[in-house]
Amino acid sequence: MDELISWSKENGGNLSAAVEVFYDSVTGHSFRVREGHSLQPGDAIVSCPLNITLSYLNTLDQDLTPHGIPSPPHRTGDPLPQEFLRAVDPHVAARFFLIQQYLLGPRSFWYPYIRTLPQPDNLSEWALPPFWTSDDIDLLDGTNAHVSLHEIKARLRREHKHASAALQATSFAGRSRDYSRLLYHWAYTIFTTRSFRPSRVVPNPEALPLPSGVAVDDFHVLMPLFDVGNHSPTAEVDWHTGAAGKEGPHSGPVTVLSTRTPYAAGEQVFNNYGPKTNAELLLAYGFVIPESPALHNDYVHLQLRTAGPPSAASHGVKEAGGRESSSQPPPPKTREFFFSLRPVTHPSSVTAHKHLTLPSLDPDSVLPCFRHVQDTLVWELICMQTTPEQREALFPVTVVQEEGADGDKERLRVLLTGEARKTASVDMGMEALLERTLAIIQAKAFQELEKLEQSDFELAEDDEEGEEGNRATRNQRLAYVYRTQCRKVLINVLESLEMPS
Incomplete structure (x- = not known):
């Protein structure tokens, strides 16, 4: 790791003097504040110059030096053939380029970086669930993760x-x-667990001279040393892109990770990978965030076939009363929603807040039957059973809306809080609509719980500390924890679904 830090600095990067890289068997390499130091809001943690990044951009047969990307003479190894690059997607080309640099060994410009990565022959150090053994993969049977990993x-x-x-x-x-x-799986894992979108880390990404048909975020960028930071969904950070702060041969564009919060000596310094649920973290990074009083990250993902956005009329399904929509529906589209362990607007449901239509609702103001369900899913189900005219009648917007505000958001609010039931007339079918909606949610939760129960397994009490032959592996423990939390989510949803009086 010292060699990587030195190499990064030699090429224009930097690691704060207040920060060190440390290693433990649980979190791997991480950033930590040095003894006798601290970090204050606005302090830089680490910076990465674009001239040491590794991505699809390094395969292009043109000079990208003005954009901070190493020019062709700087690259090591024979260029990947242009006919190959034209035949594959950019993210595939990037993985093959990483494999090429790995095969070059010490001859690769990126050798100081690649040697710090989990190595291909140490499968247990990098294998994500798609690359687990068949027996371990079976432990995820009945979960959303099991379906996704096979895909x-x-x-x-x-x-x-x-x-x-x-x-x-x-x-x-x-x-x-x-x-x-094997090397392709390894390269996929390295990019999946460590890379960043160009639109977030490249200055003026729209100015990149990409081949026709290639969009900026059709590939990802590996950023040596910058990628050491572990994930925390509550970490407040900034990513800045711009010119390096010093003159010289390595004064090109850099990306800087800064903290918005203070850190004391000895504390781990986190990055934030974005609002990812435990299901997403498990598949893409190989870990889950444990539940605590202040935070949970447990959600069960659901797929629903729709024909348009949440506020679209009828969605090409039967309208209220069973009448078929007379308009030709658009092709169905699968959209993803979620159930939550705790109320979706609860302060500890940090990831949920990023995916809600109304994230600022008071948790206590929401009807209990809707508290564990993504609000966007509730409105989607309402839209599938009604026309726009019916929704206007059922959920009249009586408050003065701010200019440009979405009336459907106000209708969703009065639905979730129960205000709509106080004003709707009986003959409009409000109660029947709510009962059908809750029945759909209940059926889906039961279905997901039944799949879990059919493939359930237990870990013996001595698996953690028993004899070596009986001790559960990391994969087995991870699968067990994930399944246990999924079950808790579904049970909480089902227990909350009683129709309020």
């Missing part, structure tokens, strides 16, 4: 097969076998 495995198998054939048809034909599926 990931199938997609990676197709990508590698197609890319290998494309590489075989080029001047790299004699080397194509070196780009094995």
